[in-house]
Amino acid sequence: MPDLRYPIGKFVAEPTITEAQRAACIDTIAATPGRIRAAVQGLTDAQLDTPYRDGGWTVRQVVHHVPDSHLNAYTRLRLTLTEDRPTIKPYDEAKWAELVDARTAPIAPSLQLLEAIHARWDSLWRALTPDDWSRTFVHPEHNKTFDLSWLVQMYAWHGPHHEAHITSLRQRMGWR
16 A cells, blocks of 8 residues: 555655756746645535545645745745754644644635746746855754755655645545
8 A cells, every 4th residue: 555645756866867857847937826726626625624544644734734844945935045054943743734724714815826836936946047046044943954955856846745635535535
């Protein structure tokens, strides 16, 4: 049986990527809002409140999580471009997913927020210079330094990862 936590596999970053690979990552990130919107199209509240796996978040929590995460990543990109090797602020995504808005709020505002974040994020990604890609930030949870090539790969994986949580649940449940 496949691991429902990682329907597209666990994230693995390439240590170095080409300009074409970075562009492909940016294109994938840019497509995320539309793909998440399509993944939840037509779902009822009961379906939105269904966990994508036993012990996992509901579809509603997943939808609210994606803009939460991407807003943090957008901020991390901006900090990395404007500060010398900043230490980013982690957040407890599991606790965020348990807040009342993530558990109960309509998903439309989060879909709109995701689109707005990505409109800004996309223009910033596409404006990076070759020197910008080597800029780094410190992630205290991992006790590691990452560059922007890692960040673009992470979020090119992150959107499809959560989209697949939703679409694989739809498929397993026979929801059309």
